[in-house]
Each structure stands twice: as structure tokens, then as C-alpha cells.
Amino acid sequence: QQQVKQSPQSLIVQKGGISIINCAYENTAFDYFPWYQQFPGKGPALLIAIRPDVSEKKEGRFTISFNKSAKQFSLHIMDSQPGDSATYFCAAISRGNNFNKFYFGSGTKLNVKP
Amino acid sequence: GAVVSQHPSRVICKSGTSVKIECRSLDFQATTMFWYRQFPKQSLMLMATSNEGSKATYEQGVEKDKFLINHASLTLSTLTVTSAHPEDSSFYICSARKVSGELFFGEGSRLTVL
Numbered sequence: 568q569q570q571v572k573q574s575p576q577s578l579i580v581q582k583g584g585i586s587i588i589n590c591a592y593e594n595t596a597f598d599y600f601p602w603y604q605q606f607p608g609k610g611p612a613l614l615i616a617i618r619p620d621v622s623e624k625k626e627g628r629f630t631i632s633f634n635k636s637a638k639q640f641s642l643h644i645m646d647s648q649p650g651d652s653a654t655y656f657c658a659a660i661s662r663g664n665n666f667n668k669f670y671f672g673s674g675t676k677l678n679v680k681p
Numbered sequence: 682g683a684v685v686s687q688h689p690s691r692v693i694c695k696s697g698t699s700v701k702i703e704c705r706s707l708d709f710q711a712t713t714m715f716w717y718r719q720f721p722k723q724s725l726m727l728m729a730t731s732n733e734g735s736k737a738t739y740e741q742g743v744e745k746d747k748f749l750i751n752h753a754s755l756t757l758s759t760l761t762v763t764s765a766h767p768e769d770s771s772f773y774i775c776s777a778r779k780v781s782g783e784l785f786f787g788e789g790s791r792l793t794v795l
Contacts (some may be wrong), residue, residue: 599782610687610774610786611725656724662782669715669784673724 570594571659573672581680586644588675590657593638597659597670602631602642605654605674614655615642647679683709685777687787694765695795702760702790704775710755711777716748719772719789731758765794 573590580586590600601616617624617631617640624631630643644651657672684707694700704714712733717725729750731737737750747769749761758777762769775787 601784603786608772608789608791610685610776610789613783613785616783658784660782668727668730671725674722676722 569673570670571657571672573657573675575675576673577676577678579678579680580644580647582647582649584647584679586642586647586651586677586679588642588655588657588677589639590641590659590672591637591639592659592670594659594661594670595638596661598662599660600631600633600640601658601660601669602629603656603658603671605656611656644677647677649679649681652677652679683707683777683779683783683785685775685785685787687775687790689790690788691791691793693793693795696766697764699761699763700765700792702762702773702775702792704758704760704777704787706756706777706785709777709779711758711779712755713778714752714758715776715778715784716750716758716760717774717776719774721772725774728760762792765792767794770794 571592602614603611604614605611615626615629628645633640655675658669660669686705688703714731716728728743729737729739731750731752733752739745752758770793774789776784
């Protein structure tokens with residue numbers, strides 16, 4: 568059973584547009600939700616993360632929106648740039664199990680057109 | 682962000698040989714490190730969880746005698762693919778967890794078994 572469901576699988580956005588990637592989870596014990604950015608042939612890099620006590624976190628052009636009641640969280644990339652073209656993974660984990668297992672979404676391949 | 686170094690980034694070996702991949706946390710101590718395998722255009726598949734000074738915990742379906750993991754210090758974990766075969770060719774990625782719970786990934790190692 569997939570613990571974290573991510574959509575869409577792929578996304579094409581024009582330069583300057585907003586990219587939105589969504590994730591949903593079932594386990595209410597999850598209390599840490601990071602997003603990772605991965606370029607081809609490289610390891611994932613931590614982009615931004617949120618804890619469930621806040622509904623939104625913004626870092627530069629990247630924003631996480633968190634809806635605890637709906638058990639959903641999303642990544643918004645404002646003013647998308649060709650350099651943002653990469654695969655994005657959401658993840659969820661429970662601090663209660665000592666962070667011993669991260670559950671990853673299936674990934675979204677973002678292509679920002681010039 | 683924290684730095685996790687993975688080496689080698691690429692390795693080509695003959696079938697039947699063993700290959701060792703190193704994962705080092707350069708600027709923090711990681712009591713827990715994780716090893717993942719990633720197939721093309723797919724998400725990260727957790728292979729094992731490595732705790733410093735103890736035996737690794739392998740995920741279901743991962744052969745522990747095939748994929749030997751050693752976590753001898755707080756900054757180093759190694760993955761040895763023993764008697765490698767072409768089906769072991771893949772992208773292997775390590776990650777290290779900070780005490781705060783944040784997870785940082787290495788750059789990945791591309792293994793090609795001829």
C-alpha cells in the first residue's frame with residue numbers, strides 16, 4: 568500500500584507560470600513533510616519541509632501548503648524557470664518512530680518551457 | 682544544507698565481482714543512514730536502514746547477503762554489492778539523517794555490471 572500518493576506524474580509549465588504538485592497521505596501519525604528536488608543523475612536535494620502545526624511555509628519561490636484535515640500537502644513553485652526542470656518527490660515521516668522510515672511519493676517530472 | 686558525500690559516482694564492473702560504495706556525512710554525525718535503489722524514472726526504493734554500530738535492517742525482498750551494509754562510524758556507511766550481476770545495475774543513493782530528523786542525500790552511484 569502506497570503511503571504517500573503524488574500527482575501529477577508529469578507537468579509542463581511555461582516559464583513564469585506556477586507549478587503545483589500535490590501529495591496525499593493516510594497515516595495521521597506523519598508529522599514531517601519534506602519535498603526533494605532531483606536532477607538527472609544526481610541524488611535528491613532537500614528543498615523545503617513543513618510540520619503539521621502550520622498551514623503554509625514559504626522559502627523564496629517555493630511554498631508548501633498543508634491541509635491537515637484533508638491530509639494533503641502541495642508544493643507551489645512561483646515564477647517557474649527552466650532551471651526548475653527536475654523531478655520532485657514529496658515525503659512523509661513520523662517522528663514517533665524516530666524518523667526511521669521516510670515514505671516517498673512516486674515523483675513528478677516537471678518541465679518548464681522557455 | 683548538510684553535505685553527504687557518496688563515492689564512487691560511477692562504477693563499471695564485471696559480472697561476479699564485488700563493488701563497495703561509500704557514504705559519508707561531511708559536516709554532521711549521522712546515527713542513521715539509509716540506502717536506496719532507484720530505477721529509471723521511478724521513485725526511491727528503500728533497501729536498508731543502517732544504524733551506527735549495529736546490524737542493518739533490510740527491507741522485505743532485499744538480500745542481506747547480496748547487499749552488505751556496514752556503518753562503522755557516525756559519519757560513514759558502506760554498501761557492498763557482492764558477486765554483482767547485470768540485474769544489479771542501478772542507481773544507488775545513500776542518505777543520512779540528522780538528529781533533528783532532516784534527511785540529506787548523497788549524489789548517487791551509478792553501477793553498471795557487464
